[in-house]
């Protein structure tokens with residue numbers, strides 16, 4: 001079915017923008033033409049997809065109000081559940097469309113990721129994906145593993161990719177390709193951010209490689225630094241009440 005992507009954008013804006021998510025459209029072909037064959041998505045090149053990003057505000061705007069809906073018995077990760085609520089809202093907003101959601105953590109049976117969100121984020125213009133090959137004079141050993149890192153022009157490294165939404169039945173869209181902002185220029189800073197992400201990711205310094213407009217709140221930092229098994233206990237210690245349906249704010 002042919003459809004201008006602006007119509008879809010309008011619905012997505014209502015669902016995602018007030019609660020701290022961003023969405024960036026891309027064509028499946030833009031992604032497929034650069035990844036290795038095993039990572040290609042099995043859809044026509046002109047299929048419409050969106051990469052979804054959580055900004056620092058998502059925690060307070062979407063997650064904290066959502067926590068009261070949690071079922072105390074449910075062992076799934078509360079953040080994943082919260083994000084799924086919003087993916088569900090997208091499916092409900094487009095009942096006539098065939099939608100596939102691929103989460104950032106979805107793996108094939110052989111543990112290969114179903115989607116490479118950093119590459120998707122780059123081709124959609126959301127965040128520049130810096131890789132070893134973006135450094136001209138590379139200081140590392142040939143076989144040294146250097147992980148690539150995406151940098152958002154406003155939030156640096158203080159954001160998360162949450163997955164892609166594919167509108168399987170929307171093709172032949174008018175979509176202009178937007179290049180991501182190349183906010184780290186020159187080898188020196190690129191080497192720095194790649195080394196920080198590969199070797200010192202736990203100190204979060206890669207996230208501050210550029211000046212940012214907003215970072216994770218202290219509560220959010222503590223939450224994400226806590227082991228998943230301990231997170232429910234932590235929420236309660238922060239005074240965030242789990243499973244109190246009566247006090248649920250509409251999200």
Ligand code: B12
Pocket residue numbers: 034035036037039103104105106113114115116117118119122123129131147148149150151157159160161162197198199200201
């Ligand atoms: C597996 C995985 C890991 C593994 C391996 C890391 C790796 N990069 O291989 C481990 C466990 C080590 C790991 C650790 C971490 N991870 Co991790 N991880 C992933 C995951 C699930 C898949 C990455 C992967 O396997 N890639 C496969 C390789 C082959 O891809 P690639 O190297 O990018 O190669 C492709 C590109 O080069 C592309 N390509 C080719 N040519 C071109 C040209 C251009 C221009 C472009 C753009 C692309 C492109 O094609 C190649 C594939 O064919 C992603 C989420 C996801 N679904 O993508 C998160 C992800 C990369 N991790 C993330 C994070 C934050 C972390 C950690 C900090 C832990 C944490 N707190 O979550 C640490 C930091 C790294 C470290 N030092 O340990 C974030 C990174 C965010 C960012 N700003 O970039 C991601 C995106 C998760 C997310 N939801 O946001 N991770």
